Amino acid sequence: MPFTINNDLLIQSRTVLSIRNKLYWVVGGAGSGKTTICRTLSALFNIPVYDMDEHIYGTYHCRFTQERHPINRTWSMAQDGLAWLLDMSWAEFNSFNQAALPEYLDLLSEDIAATEPNAGMLIDGGISNPAMIAQVISPRQIVCLARPERSSADIWQETDERNSIKEIVSQLPKPGEAWCSFLEFDHLITQTILKECRENQISMCLRNEAESIDEFAEKVANVLGVCSNFK
Numbered sequence: 001m002p003f004t005i006n007n008d009l010l011i012q013s014r015t016v017l018s019i020r021n022k023l024y025w026v027v028g029g030a031g032s033g034k035t036t037i038c039r040t041l042s043a044l045f046n047i048p049v050y051d052m053d054e055h056i057y058g059t060y061h062c063r064f065t066q067e068r069h070p071i072n073r074t075w076s077m078a079q080d081g082l083a084w085l086l087d088m089s090w091a092e093f094n095s096f097n098q099a100a101l102p103e104y105l106d107l108l109s110e111d112i113a114a115t116e117p118n119a120g121m122l123i124d125g126g127i128s129n130p131a132m133i134a135q136v137i138s139p140r141q142i143v144c145l146a147r148p149e150r151s152s153a154d155i156w157q158e159t160d161e162r163n164s165i166k167e168i169v170s171q172l173p174k175p176g177e178a179w180c181s182f183l184e185f186d187h188l189i190t191q192t193i194l195k196e197c198r199e200n201q202i203s204m205c206l207r208n209e210a211e212s213i214d215e216f217a218e219k220v221a222n223v224l225g226v227c228s229n230f231k
Contacts, residue, residue, distance in 0.1 A: 003099035013105035028145035029190030031155035052126020
């Protein structure tokens, strides 16, 4: 099934987001430490965190309209949104992600526009295509976190919270196939994020398992320039 990117929404979002030089976006695959680092930086520098996953899977659903957000409206109206996505091929799923992102950016822009012009904001993940994010804010305001030694299968059984996803997938028709698709998509999402970051001069921070959270957070803060902007 084809999905079409709404470039008009990208242009409109760029108008709002490109002038926010204290807006920082932390991207990366599942389990790379995005939420932990965002919370740590938030506490250190008193910057609010905007959790994209929380909005995409929650508050945005009542804001999707057929006129501006037809891709996500279709997804949100599916009888089982997860099953709908996992029934796709990777090519279809990747196309969906690319077309859905400008619609997310449209709603994000509404929320950002309501804040003070010089206010800081940390955006936690929520996207699979950082190349598109680099079209609306400077790549210098984006950082990609990575744990190259961890497989998707390892990551999704790492904690009780992540392991619960397998329980949800197990309720779907053909749960074995659905779980294989989930892990395949997760792996390919991570590879897509890393590839697009390399191609768009987005800095990467590799997570060393021997580093403390504070040490890793300091590395990320230095890459983004948060330290100099929030002294």
